[in-house]
Amino acid sequence: MDMKWVSVVCPWKTLKLLHALLLFLLILLRSDCCLCVDVDPEDKASLLLFKSLVQDPDQSLSSWVGSNCTTWTGLSCDNRTGRVVSISLTNVNLSGRIHPNLCTLSFLEYLNLSHNFFKCPIPLCFGNLTSLKAIDLSQNRFYGVVPDTLMGLTNLKELVLTGNQDLGGPIPWWLGNFSTNLEKLHLSLNSFRGEIPESLLSLRSLKYLDLGNNYLSGNLHDFHQSLVVLNLGSNRFSGTLPCLSASTQSINILNIANNGIQGGIPTCIASLQALTHLNLSFNHLSYGISPRLVFSEKLLVLDLSNNDLSGPLPRKIAETTEKSGLVLLDLSHNHFFGEIPLRIMELKSLQALFLSHNLLTGEIPARIGNLTYLQVIDLSHNLLSGSIPLNIVGCFQLLALILDNNNLSGEIHPELDALDSLKILDISNNKISGEIPLTLAGCKSLEFVDFSSNNLSGMLNDAITKWSNLRFLNLSQNRFNGNLPNWLFTFEAIQMVDFSGNKFSGFIADGNFNISLTFNQGDIGRMARKPFVATPNVNIKVSMVISDSNESSFNYYLSSTVGIDLSNNLLHGEIPDGLFGLEGLEYLNLSHNFLDGQVPGLEKMRSLEALDLSHNSLSGNKGIGGFKVHLLEIQTCAWRTPVEVVTQQAFRQCLLEQETTFSRLKFKAMFVLVRTLILYILIALF
Numbered sequence: 001m002d003m004k005w006v007s008v009v010c011p012w013k014t015l016k017l018l019h020a021l022l023l024f025l026l027i028l029l030r031s032d033c034c035l036c037v038d039v040d041p042e043d044k045a046s047l048l049l050f051k052s053l054v055q056d057p058d059q060s061l062s063s064w065v066g067s068n069c070t071t072w073t074g075l076s077c078d079n080r081t082g083r084v085v086s087i088s089l090t091n092v093n094l095s096g097r098i099h100p101n102l103c104t105l106s107f108l109e110y111l112n113l114s115h116n117f118f119k120c121p122i123p124l125c126f127g128n129l130t131s132l133k134a135i136d137l138s139q140n141r142f143y144g145v146v147p148d149t150l151m152g153l154t155n156l157k158e159l160v161l162t163g164n165q166d167l168g169g170p171i172p173w174w175l176g177n178f179s180t181n182l183e184k185l186h187l188s189l190n191s192f193r194g195e196i197p198e199s200l201l202s203l204r205s206l207k208y209l210d211l212g213n214n215y216l217s218g219n220l221h222d223f224h225q226s227l228v229v230l231n232l233g234s235n236r237f238s239g240t241l242p243c244l245s246a247s248t249q250s251i252n253i254l255n256i257a258n259n260g261i262q263g264g265i266p267t268c269i270a271s272l273q274a275l276t277h278l279n280l281s282f283n284h285l286s287y288g289i290s291p292r293l294v295f296s297e298k299l300l301v302l303d304l305s306n307n308d309l310s311g312p313l314p315r316k317i318a319e320t321t322e323k324s325g326l327v328l329l330d331l332s333h334n335h336f337f338g339e340i341p342l343r344i345m346e347l348k349s350l351q352a353l354f355l356s357h358n359l360l361t362g363e364i365p366a367r368i369g370n371l372t373y374l375q376v377i378d379l380s381h382n383l384l385s386g387s388i389p390l391n392i393v394g395c396f397q398l399l400a401l402i403l404d405n406n407n408l409s410g411e412i413h414p415e416l417d418a419l420d421s422l423k424i425l426d427i428s429n430n431k432i433s434g435e436i437p438l439t440l441a442g443c444k445s446l447e448f449v450d451f452s453s454n455n456l457s458g459m460l461n462d463a464i465t466k467w468s469n470l471r472f473l474n475l476s477q478n479r480f481n482g483n484l485p486n487w488l489f490t491f492e493a494i495q496m497v498d499f500s501g502n503k504f505s506g507f508i509a510d511g512n513f514n515i516s517l518t519f520n521q522g523d524i525g526r527m528a529r530k531p532f533v534a535t536p537n538v539n540i541k542v543s544m545v546i547s548d549s550n551e552s553s554f555n556y557y558l559s560s561t562v563g564i565d566l567s568n569n570l571l572h573g574e575i576p577d578g579l580f581g582l583e584g585l586e587y588l589n590l591s592h593n594f595l596d597g598q599v600p601g602l603e604k605m606r607s608l609e610a611l612d613l614s615h616n617s618l619s620g621n622k623g624i625g626g627f628k629v630h631l632l633e634i635q636t637c638a639w640r641t642p643v644e645v646v647t648q649q650a651f652r653q654c655l656l657e658q659e660t661t662f663s664r665l666k667f668k669a670m671f672v673l674v675r676t677l678i679l680y681i682l683i684a685l686f
Contacts, residue, residue, distance in 0.1 A: 036068055036070070037068075037069050037070070037077050037078075037079055037080075037082050038067040038068065038069065038082050039067055039068075039069045039072065039075070039077055039082055039084065040077070040081065040082040040083045040084065042104070043077075043082070043083055043084045043104075043105055043107075044067065045101075046099075046101040046102060046104045046105055047064065047072075047075075047084070047102075047105075048064065049099045049101040049102075050098065050099045050101060050102045051064055052099065053096050053097045053098070053099045054094050054095070054096045054097075054098075055094065055095045055096040056092075056093070056094055057093055058092060058093045060073055060074075060089070060092035060093065060094065061073060061089075061094075069082065069084075073089070073092075074087055074088045074089040074092075075087060076088075076110075078107065081107075083105075083106075083107035084105050084107065084108055085107055085108060085109045085110070086108070086109060086110040086111075087105075087108065087110070087111050087112065087113075088110065088112040089112065089113055089116070090112050090113070090114045090115050090116075090136070091114070091115035091116070092116065093116065093117065094113070094116040094117065094118065095116065095117035095118060095119065096118070097118075097120055098118065098120065098123050100123065100125050102123075102125075103123065103125035103126060103128045103129055104128070105129065106128075106129070106130070106131060107131055108129050108131055108132060109131050109132060109133045109134070110132070110133060110134050110135075111129070111132060111134070111135045111136070112134075112135075112136040113136070113137055113140065114136045114137065114138040114139050114140070114160070115138070115139040115140075116139075116140050117140065117141060118137075118140045118141060118142060119140075119141035119142075119143070120142065120143070121142065121143060121144035121145075121147070122137065122142050122144065122146060122147055122150075122161075122167075123147075124147045124149045125149070126147070126149065126150060126153075127147065127149030127150050127151065127152040127153065128149075128152070129153065130152055130153065130154070130155065131155060132153050132155065132156055133155055133156060133157045133158070133181075134156070134157055134158035134159075134160075135153070135156065135158070135159055135160070136158070136160040137160065137161050137164070138160045138161060138162040138163050138164070138186065139162065139163040139164075140163070140164055141164060141165075141166065142161070142164040142166075142167050143164065143166035143167055144166075144167065144169075145167070145168065145169040145172075146161070146167070146169075146171075146172050146175075148172065148174065150172075150178070151174050151178040153178070153179060154178065154179050154180075154181075155179065155181060156178075156179045156181065156182055157179075157181050157182060157183050157184065158182075158183065158184040159175075159182065159184070159185050159186070160184065160186040161186065161187050161190065162186045162187065162188045162189050162190070162210065163188070163189040163190070164189075164190055165189065165190060165191060166191060167190045167191065167192075168190055168191030168192050168193060168214075168215075169191075169192065169193065170192065170193060170194040170195075171187065171192050171194065171196060171197055171200070171211075171216075172197070173197045173199065174199070175197060175199070175200055175203075176197050176198070176199025176200040176201070176202065176203045177199050177203070179205075180204075180205055181205055182203060182205055182206060183205055183206060183207045183208065184207065184208040185200075185206060185208070185209050185210070186208070186210040187210065187211050187214070188210045188211060188212040188213050188214070188231060189212070189213045189214075190213075190214055191214065191215060192211070192214040192215065192216060193214070193215045193216065193217070194216065194217065194218070195216065195217065195218035196211070196216065196218070196221070198221075201221055201222070201223050201224055201225075202224045202225065203225060204225050205225075206225050206227065207225075207226070207227060207228045207229070207250075208227070208228055208229045209223075209227060209229065209230050209231070210229065210231040211231065211232055211235065212231040212232060212233040212234055212235070212255065213233065213234040213235075214234075214235055215235065215236060216232070216235040216236060216237065217235070217236040217237065217238070218237065218238070218239075219237070219238055219239035220232070220237045220238070220239045220240070220241070220242060220256070220259075220261065221239075221242065222242035222243065222244060222245070222246075223242070223244060223246060223247065224246050225246055225247070226246055226247050226249070226250040226251075227244070227246075227247045227250060227251050228247075228250055228251060228252050228253075229251070229252060229253045230244070230247075230251060230253070230254050230255070230256075231253070231255040232255065232256050232259065233255040233256060233257040233258055233259070233279065234257065234258040234259075235258075235259055236259065236260060237256070237259040237260060237261065238259070238260040238261065238262070239261065239262070240261065240262060240263040240266075241256070241261060241263070241265065241266055241269065241280070241285075243266060243268035243269070243271075244269075244272060245268070245271075247272065248271055248272055248273060249273055249274055250274055251272055251274055251275060252274055252275065252276045252277065252548070253275075253276065253277040254272070254275060254277070254278050254279070255277070255278075255279040256279070256280055256283070257279040257280060257281045257282050257283070257303070258281070258282040258283070259282075259283055260283065260284060261280070261283040261284065261285060262283075262284045262285070262286070263285065263286065263287075264285065264286060264287040264288075264290075265280070265285060265287075265289060265290075265293060265304070265309075267290050267292045267293050269293070270292070270293050270294055270295050270296075273296050273298070274298060275295065275296070275298065275299055276298055276299060276300045276301070276548060277299075277300060277301040277546070277548075278295070278299065278301065278302050278303070279301070279303040280303065280304050280307070281303045281304060281305040281306050281307070281330065282305070282306040282307075283306075283307055284307065284308055285304070285307040285308065285309055286307070286308040286309065286310070287309070287310065287311070288309065288310055288311025288312070289304075289309065289311065289314045289317070291314065291315070291316070293314065293317070294316055294317065294318060294319065295317065295318040295319065295326075296318070296319055297318065297319040297320055297321050297324045297325050298324065299318050299325075299326060300326065300327045300328065300546055300548075300550060301326075301327060301328045301546050302317065302318065302326060302328070302329050302330070303328070303330040304330065304331055304334070305330045305331065305332045305333050305334070305354065306332070306333040306334075307333070307334055308334065308335060309331070309334040309335065309336065310334065310335040310336065310337070311336065311337070312336065312337065312338035312339075312341075313331065313336050313338065313340065313341050313344070313355070313360070314341070315341045315343045316341075316343050317329070317344075318347070320346060320347050320348060320349065322348065323349075324349060325347055325348060325349040325350070326347045326349060326350055327349055327350065327351045327352070327373075327546050327550060327552065328350075328351060328352040328354075328544055328546050328552075329344070329347065329350060329352070329353055329354070330352070330354040331354065331355055331358070332354040332355060332356040332357050332358070332378065333356070333357040333358075334357075334358055335358065335359060336355075336358040336359065336360060337358070337359040337360065337361065338360065338361065338362075339360065339361060339362035339363075340355065340360060340362065340364065340365055340379075342365055342367060344365075345365055345367035345368055345370055345371060346370075347371065348370070348371065348372075348373070349373060349550075350371050350373060350374055351373050351374060351375045351376070351544065351546070351552050352374070352375060352376040352544040352546075352552070353371070353374060353376065353377050353378070353379075354376070354378045355378065355379050355382070356378045356379060356380040356381050356382065356402070357380070357381040357382075358381075358382055359382065359383060360379070360382040360383060360384055361382075361383045361384065361385070362384065362385065362386075363384065363385060363386030363387075363389075364379065364384060364386065364388065364389050364392075364403075364408075365389070366389040366390075366391045367391070368389060368391065368392055368394075368395065369389065369391030369392055369393065369394025369395060370391075370394060371394075371395055372394060372395065372396065372397070373397060374395040374397065374398055375397055375398060375399045375400070375544065375552065375554055376398075376399060376400045376402075376542055376544055376554065377392075377395070377398065377400070377401050377402065377403075378400070378402040378542065379402070379403055379406070380402045380403060380404045380405050380406070380426070381404070381405045381406075382405075382406050383406065383407060384403075384406040384407065384408060385406070385407045385408065385409070386408065386409070386410070387408065387409060387410025387411070388403065388408060388410065388412070388413065388416075388427070388432075390413050390415060392416075392419075393413075393415050393416060393418040393419060395419070396418060396419065396421075397421060398419050398421065398422055399421055399422060399423050399424070399554050400422070400423060400424035400542050400554070400556065401419070401422060401424065401425050401426070401427075402424060402426045402542065403426065403427050403430070404426045404427060404428040404429050404430070404450065405428070405429040405430075406429075406430055407430065407431060408427065408430040408431065408432060409430070409431040409432060409433070410432060410433070410434075411432065411433060411434035411435075412427075412432060412434065412436060412437055412440065412456075413437070414437035414438075414439040414440070415439070416437070416439075416440060416443070417437075417439040417440055417441070417442030417443055418442075419443055420442055420443055420444065420445065421445055422443045422445055422446055423445050423446060423447045423448065423469075423556070424446075424447065424448040424540070424542065424556060425443070425446060425448070425449050425450070426448065426449075426450040426540075427450070427451060427454065428450040428451060428452040428453050428454070428474065429452070429453040429454075430453075430454055431454065431455060432451075432454040432455065432456060433454070433455040433456065433457070434456065434457070434458075435456065435457060435458035436451070436456065436458070436460070436461075436464070438461055438463050440463070440464075441461075441463035441464065441466040441467070442466070443467070444466050444467065444468065444469075445469060446467040446469065446470060447467075447469045447470060447471045447472070447493070448471060448472045448540060448556075448558060449467065449470065449472065449473050449474070450472070450474040451474065451475050451478065452474040452475060452476040452477050452478070452498065453476070453477040453478075454477075454478055455478065455479060456475070456478040456479065456480065457478065457479040457480060457481070458480065458481070458482075459480070459481060459482030459483075460475075460480060460482065460485050462485065462487050464485075464487075465487050465490060465491075467491070468491070468492070469493055470491045470493065470494055471493050471494060471495055471496075471558060471560075472494075472495065472496045472538065472540075472558060472560055473491075473494065473496070473497050473498070474496070474497075474498040474538075475498070475499050475502065476498045476499060476500040476501045476502070476565065477500070477501040477502075478501070478502055479502065479503065480499070480502040480503065480504060481502070481503040481504065481505070482504065482505070482506075483504070483505055483506030483507075484499070484504045484505070484506050484507070484508060484509070484566070484569070484571060486509035486512070487512075488509075489512050489513050489515060489516060489519070490512055490515050491515070491516060492515055492516060492517055493516070493517065493518065494516045494518065494519070495516075495518040495519070495558075495560055495562045496538065496560045496561060496562065496563055496564075497563075497564050497565070498563075498564075498565040499565065499566050499569065500565045500566060500567040500568050500569070500589065501567070501568045501569075502568075502569055503569065503570055504566070504569040504570065504571060505569070505570040505571065505572070506571065506572075506573075507571070507572065507573035507574075508566070508571060508573065508575065508576055508579065508590075508595075509576070510576030510577070510578050510579075512578075513576070513578040513579060513581065513582055516582075516584075518562055518584050519562065519564075519582045519583075519584050519585055520582060520583055520584055521583065521584050538558070538559070538560040538561070539557075539558075539559040539560070540556060540557070540558050540559075541556060541557045542554075542555075542556045543555050543556070543557075561586050561587045562584055562585060562586045562587070562607070563585060563586055563587030563588060563589075563610075564579075564585065564587070564588055564589070565587070565588075565589040566589070566590055566593070567589040567590060567591045567592050567593070567612065568591070568592045568593075569592075569593055570593065570594065571590070571593040571594065571595060572593070572594040572595060572596065573595065573596065573597070574595070574596065574597030574598070575590065575595055575597065575599065575600055575613075575618075576600075577600045579600070580600035580601060580602060580604065580605060581600075581604045581605075582604075582605060583604055583605065583606050583607060584607050585605055585607060585608055586607050586608060586609045586610070587608075587609065587610045587611075588605075588608065588610070588611050588612070589610075589611075589612040590612070590613055590616065591612040591613060591614045591615050591616065592614075592615040592616075593615070593616055594616065594617060595613075595616040595617065595618055596616070596617040596618060596619065597618065597619070598618070598619065599613065599618050
């Protein structure tokens with residue numbers, strides 16, 4: 001069958017289509033007209049005066065020309081009148097002074113000058129902007145006090161002054177009653193002092209209150225409104241925890257960390273049904289945790305660390321379902337004792353578990369492998385015994401496994417190579433024995449490895465070189481033997497190597513010292529640390545941040561001396577010249593070995609702050625710091641400190657003293673010799 005396309009003309013449909021097209025064009029023309037609205041002439045003049053006093057190195061306000069409101073950066077205007085209703089100039093590198101004419105914008109509803117560099121008091125005239133609904137001056141350098149003229153902003157819903165560290169004084173008394181619309185008050189990271197005004201405790205409209213990181217004090221009182229967020233962290237509040245009964249169904253985030261809160265944790269806190277984040281860390285909370293303190297499955301973060309809590313760990317701390325429950329649990333730095341409850345292993349959503357610095361005993365539960373979302377496990381500084389459970393490989397997303405300073409024994413399971421995302425592995429100060437499994441080379445993401453102070457033995461295999469991101473490697477105080485590996489300094493990011501207190505023998509291989517960027521670049525890219533001490537130091541701080549949406553962010557901060565410690569081994573041969581050419585090295589300890597030959601010069605070691613070459617068989621007279629010295633001088637200088645480590649300045653001073661002493665001895669010897677010769681001549685003559 002043949003088929004044909006037939007075109008049919010319907011006049012009424014064509015007319016309808018034309019009408020639709022015309023209507024569409026009219027809408028376009030109207031919207032274009034709206035888009036082309038001109039800035040009101042009075043407002044324009046005020047804005048140009050504001051611009052004239054502002055320093056704008058990035059030329060962010062260069063678009064403030066002409067009259068079209070839409071082309072002016074950060075500006076919004078009323079579509080009909082052209083009056084300016086919104087100014088948003090956040091994070092555009094502005095500084096200077098704020099012209100008073102900015103306060104003549106009588107229709108302005110939103111003002112955002114956050115994340116700039118304005119350094120001045122908050123202008124008194126801001127109180128004239130009576131149409132304002134939100135003002136954000138955060139992350140600037142405003143100083144002084146909050147002016148009382150802001151009482152005139154009766155329509156204000158949001159007042160954000162966060163991050164102006166020289167802005168302070170007492171919190172104004174009127175903040176609790178100047179606006180019945182105020183929902184958000186952010187005054188954190190400033191220098192406010194004194195107590196919270198009583199009026200602020202009862203402001204019914206208030207939902208978000210952030211007073212964190214100030215110098216506020218006084219007893220902590222209850223709030224009488226339905227808050228959603230309450231942050232009072234890092235202040236000087238005292239007293240006991242309030243129940244916040246008015247916020248039972250509303251509050252999501254409660255942070256009272258880093259204050260002086262005392263007493264126990266009241267069970268009424270568990271009645272906050274909407275709570276997702278609770279941080280009570282760094283206070284003086286004491287007593288045990290009541291079995292009746294069980295939070296809802298909505299709680300994502302519970303941080304009770306750094307308090308004086310005691311008793312056994314709670315068997316059940318929060319409800320959990322297959323899809324919700326605790327994501328971060330931090331009970332570290334308390335006085336909890338007893339075994340780790342198996343009920344904790346039922347928190348299926350858990351991503352971070354911090355139980356360190358307690359008095360926990362017993363074994364690590366094998367069921368820990370059921371927590372497949374875990375990214376951080378920190379059980380360090382307890383009294384745990386037994387071996388590292390094999391089932392821990394079930395935590396296949398693990399980024400940090402920290403078990404140091406316990407009584408763990410047994411061997412390292414070869415199956416740990418399944419943890420191929422692991423960045424931190426710390427099992428130091430335990431009783432773990434055996435060899436390092438070759439399979440552990442599969443953990444290619446490792447950056448921090450500390451196996452020190454155990455009973456590990458055997459020879460090292462070059463499979464360790466697979467840890468290409470390694471920053472810190474400590475195998476000290478074990479029973480490793482064999483030749484010192486020639487790949488020891490082949491890690492590009494390494495900043496500390498400690499193989500001391502073993503039985504390594506052979507030579508220190510030369511020729512591969514230029515690979516490590518940290519060893520060779522001095523202070524380039526190095527994070528600030530505390531003043532150097534004579535012994536090597538290391539501090540690692542692991543943190544997890546959980547957002548409202550359950551997303552986690554893993555971070556760790558490593559503060560470590562840049563150094564090499566090969567002391568207390570069986571090394572022999574000469575010290576390679578390349579080792580003394582590392583410009584970034586701060587600490588070098590080769591003491592208590594059988595090294596011989598000449599000591600290389602220190603001229604290139606510009607960052608060196610501590611050196612120990614004592615208890616070797618070194619000799620020679622190569623220049624050290626510009627001096628020609630002998631072995632006796634090196635050992636004498638090194639012996640002068642109790643820890644047998646000598647700083648570069650003290651070493652140079654010691655050498656100067658030695659030079660002076662030797663000169664005096666030579667002069668005295670010559671004087672005695674001459675006097676003896678004269679005496680012999682006189683005897684011969686007479």
